Amino acid sequence: MRDVAIVGVGLTKFGERYEVGLRGLMAEAGLAALQDAKISSKEIEAAYASIMASGRLTGQEHVAALLADQMGAKNIAATRIENACASGGSALMQGYLACASGMVDIVAVGGVEKMTDVTGSEATTALGGAGDQEWELAQGITFPGLYALMARRHMHEYGTTEEQMASVAVKNHENGYKNKYAQFHKLVTVDEVMKSKMIADPLKVFDCSPISDGAAVVILAPLEKAKKYTDTPIKIVASAQASDTLGLSDRDSLTGIKAASIAAKNAFAQAKLEPKDIDIAEVHDCFTIAEVMAMEDLGFYKKGEAAKAIADGETRLNSKLSVNTSGGLKACGHPVGATGVKQAVEVTWQLRGEAGDRQVKDAEIGLTHNVGGSGATAVVHIMRRTN
Numbered sequence: 001m002r003d004v005a006i007v008g009v010g011l012t013k014f015g016e017r018y019e020v021g022l023r024g025l026m027a028e029a030g031l032a033a034l035q036d037a038k039i040s041s042k043e044i045e046a047a048y049a050s051i052m053a054s055g056r057l058t059g060q061e062h063v064a065a066l067l068a069d070q071m072g073a074k075n076i077a078a079t080r081i082e083n084a085c086a087s088g089g090s091a092l093m094q095g096y097l098a099c100a101s102g103m104v105d106i107v108a109v110g111g112v113e114k115m116t117d118v119t120g121s122e123a124t125t126a127l128g129g130a131g132d133q134e135w136e137l138a139q140g141i142t143f144p145g146l147y148a149l150m151a152r153r154h155m156h157e158y159g160t161t162e163e164q165m166a167s168v169a170v171k172n173h174e175n176g177y178k179n180k181y182a183q184f185h186k187l188v189t190v191d192e193v194m195k196s197k198m199i200a201d202p203l204k205v206f207d208c209s210p211i212s213d214g215a216a217v218v219i220l221a222p223l224e225k226a227k228k229y230t231d232t233p234i235k236i237v238a239s240a241q242a243s244d245t246l247g248l249s250d251r252d253s254l255t256g257i258k259a260a261s262i263a264a265k266n267a268f269a270q271a272k273l274e275p276k277d278i279d280i281a282e283v284h285d286c287f288t289i290a291e292v293m294a295m296e297d298l299g300f301y302k303k304g305e306a307a308k309a310i311a312d313g314e315t316r317l318n319s320k321l322s323v324n325t326s327g328g329l330k331a332c333g334h335p336v337g338a339t340g341v342k343q344a345v346e347v348t349w350q351l352r353g354e355a356g357d358r359q360v361k362d363a364e365i366g367l368t369h370n371v372g373g374s375g376a377t378a379v380v381h382i383m384r385r386t387n
Contacts, residue, residue: 001100005226005233005386008037008219009345014333015183016116017213022060023070025112025215030071033108033217037229041072044219045104050081050091050111051337053126058114067110071217077104084130085286086241087111088340089370089379092218093239096381099220111341112215123211127336130373132247144208144287146248146374148200151289153254155202158304160292162202166193167311168288169206169330175317176327178357183212183333207288212333216341218348223386231387232352237273238382240266246376257375260297264369267380268299275299278382279363280350281321282343284371285328294369295323298380322360325350340370340379351385 010032012025020028026049034041049064060066064078081091088111095109115123128137131146154160170190176182193206219229226233242262245251252258268274275298283298285291295306300321309315315323326332326346329339347366349355363385370379 002102003223003235004096004099004220005223005235006218006344006348006383007221007226007229007233008033008039009348010036010217011181011342011345012215013181014212014214014335018116022054022058022063022112022114023066025114025213026067026110027070029215029217030067030108030110033219034071037219039106039219039229043106044071044073044076044108045106046076046098047071047073047078047108047110048081048091048095049078050087050341051113052082052084052087053129054114056126057118057123071108073108083377084372085284085336086340086370086372086377086379087337088342089368089381090241090377092340092344092381093241093379095220096236096239099222105222105225107220108217109220109341110215110217111338113335113337114213115211115335116213120211135247135249143374144200144203147287147289148203149248150254150293151202154289154292157255160307162194163190164307164311165207165288165292166190168285168291169193171310171316172285172324172328172330175325175358176331179327179332182327182331183210184327184331203287203289209286209329209334212335214333214335214338216338216345218341218344233386234348234351235384235386236381237384238267238270240270241377241379242266243377244375246373248374255303256293256297257371257378259375259378260294260369260371260380263378263380264298267382271382273365273382278321278365278367280325280347280360280366281323281369282326282346283323283328283369285324285330286334286371288330290371291324291328298367298369317358318361325355325358325360340368343368343370344381347383351383
């Protein structure tokens with residue numbers, strides 16, 4: 001297996017992008033990534049496109065071919081990856097494996113979703129397919145309800161409070177405020193989060209990530225050839241994925257995501273690193289309780305300790321560990337197929353020192369954590385600056 005590096009990244013603004021469709025979003029992010037890598041589309045040998053529900057949301061299937069087409073990479077091996085909200089992380093893993101194996105040198109990994117052209121109820125139904133459709137969605141429970149169950153259990157077992165969960169939203173909006181690509185540029189307070197509309201008790205509007213449009217693309221190359229394309233290649237030192245039961249009711253525990261714990265353990269073993277070595281982490285905060293659990297599942301905190309640590313400011317920008325510097329799903333937005341790739345884009349910018357007002361000082365090692373559904377899939381990547 002060869003060492004693999006990210007040599008180019010591209011991102012669209014996330015949000016309600018009514019003026020553009022899937023094609024335009026892919027072209028925008030893809031062109032940016034090609035320009036960033038100073039690479040010709042003719043050099044791309046394979047593409048992996050991550051998207052969850054394009055058929056239901058837009059009517060467009062066969063999205064991998066569309067990505068290759070819009071990037072000008074004709075006649076290549078183009079493959080669609082669908083793994084619910086973890087599609088982007090899974091696509092990055094497949095692109096990494098293809099490049100590391102030596103089958104191809106230059107790989108484009110693109111994630112996209114167009115979610116705002118349907119009604120809220122239609123989007124909710126489409127997203128519900130990421131869980132157990134027969135035993136959960138058909139019985140009336142949606143993802144806010146599933147994560148509310150996890151939140152209540154976490155509160156019961158560890159004394160986690162609604163105010164502590166609200167502090168996750170406050171922090172991530174602070175970071176999103178500094179990110180020109182973010183859907184929301186609005187600072188919020190704990191009090192505002194607490195007073196926002198109840199969605200699924202105890203989760204309120206400001207505890208939930210939004211419906212979003214957007215796309216992200218990264219270009220991968222063998223590390224030995226990476227300097228041809230960039231002065232700052234970012235090496236992928238670990239790529240790990242794990243799964244769990246589709247339905248929440250079959251899990252061993254409601255206070256964590258076992259798939260994330262397993263993926264993290266495997267990733268740290270691959271990288272020969274420990275949680276204390278990480279400078280920046282982009283974690284899957286589809287709901288505020290999800291970030292609390294992620295910090296424990298990934299090994300940054302013991303069970304029951306993350307909520308207080310977040311509320312105490314330990315994960316704010318340039319604190320003990322900088323978490324969700326992009327604004328996370330909560331403030332940057334969550335176009336589900338794009339999220340896992342966007343996380344890699346943000347970590348790349350941070351490790352290059354190109355994150356502007358939200359730059360983490362002396363960031364050398366970063367982690368991404370992408371979750372599908374209520375935790376049936378989890379993907380963890382660790383990346384490292386090479387110079």
